Amino acid sequence: METATPRKVEHQQTDRGYVPVYATGVVEQPWSSYSRTDHEVWDTLFARQCEMLPGRACQEFLDGVKKFGLGDGGIPKFADINQVLAKATGWELVAVEGLLPDEVFFDHLANRRFPVSWWIRKPEQLDYLSEPDLFHDLFGHVPLLLNPVFADYMQAYGRGGMKAHAIGPEALMNLTRLYWYTVEFGLIDTREGMRIYGAGIVSSKGESIYCLDADAPNRIGFDLERVMNTRYRIDTYQQTYFVIDSFEQLFEATTPDFTPIYARLREKTPHAAADVLEDADRVFHYGSHEGFATNADT
Numbered sequence: 001m002e003t004a005t006p007r008k009v010e011h012q013q014t015d016r017g018y019v020p021v022y023a024t025g026v027v028e029q030p031w032s033s034y035s036r037t038d039h040e041v042w043d044t045l046f047a048r049q050c051e052m053l054p055g056r057a058c059q060e061f062l063d064g065v066k067k068f069g070l071g072d073g074g075i076p077k078f079a080d081i082n083q084v085l086a087k088a089t090g091w092e093l094v095a096v097e098g099l100l101p102d103e104v105f106f107d108h109l110a111n112r113r114f115p116v117s118w119w120i121r122k123p124e125q126l127d128y129l130s131e132p133d134l135f136h137d138l139f140g141h142v143p144l145l146l147n148p149v150f151a152d153y154m155q156a157y158g159r160g161g162m163k164a165h166a167i168g169p170e171a172l173m174n175l176t177r178l179y180w181y182t183v184e185f186g187l188i189d190t191r192e193g194m195r196i197y198g199a200g201i202v203s204s205k206g207e208s209i210y211c212l213d214a215d216a217p218n219r220i221g222f223d224l225e226r227v228m229n230t231r232y233r234i235d236t237y238q239q240t241y242f243v244i245d246s247f248e249q250l251f252e253a254t255t256p257d258f259t260p261i262y263a264r265l266r267e268k269t270p271h272a273a274a275d276v277l278e279d280a281d282r283v284f285h286y287g288s289h290e291g292f293a294t295n296a297d298t
């Protein structure tokens with residue numbers, strides 16, 4: 001059985017770059033329409049990531065994967081996940097066709113709803129997909145929504161997004177970088193060692209290895225303004241990863257009103273994705289930058 005194709009609207013500049021944007025409504029997860037192949041794609045991706053992530057992903061993420069039973073076989077039902085999630089942190093998954101316009105996305109987050117694309121990639125797209133599908137959204141993002149501090153951070157981000165949207169496109173760009181370098185590509189320094197918490201990493205086999213083991217990228221201590229003023233890559237693995245000390249640090253750093261920060265950053269030139277600021281950065285690893293392209297930061 002072929003699954004339906006999601007309904008694409010148009011390309012738009014959004015929180016996650018210049019991307020195709022889909023119909024904005026919330027839909028029912030069409031669980032009975034998933035094909036055997038769809039379920040197999042989930043199982044394959046799940047097994048592959050779970051074999052590699054212990055010792056790489058943070059414990060909070062691994063605990064979430066287990067608690068949701070994401071590996072019970074086949075594509076999980078959002079309704080089952082929502083039962084666990086509602087009790088734990090009051091979040092709820094909503095099924096959507098794909099990437100949403102910024103305002104719609106922020107409104108969901110601000111109300112503790114996490115939009116998840118209901119469709120899954122094709123077998124020939126296991127390693128790379130330019131848009132977030134069900135595996136990225138569900139496996140990558142949802143386990144950490146069980147962590148109360150991270151769950152609050154995500155809601156605060158949504159509220160901040162609505163504010164930034166009202167201020168203007170530059171503010172929105174600053175905020176987008178925060179999402180990119182934390183929610184999507186964040187690392188965390190734990191007692192056991194450096195670990196991954198970013199959804200863009202944990203849902204990618206190649207980047208889960210690269211971000212911790214490769215010599216090329218920088219690994220730099222998280223600093224809010226530094227992150228908000230740093231461009232990023234959408235076409236390759238990241239050139240810099242920012243490392244938080246704890247989810248509490250992340251939440252507290254992002255609690256103040258960003259309006260004065262946006263004003264300051266308007267006067268500054270953004271850093272390139274590969275830059276290391278010799279006198280300001282807390283450097284965990286100074287990347288060799290080997291093989292870096294330098295001309296296409298977003």
Ligand SMILES: [Fe+2]
Nearest residue numbers: 132184199200
């Ligand atoms: Fe994502």
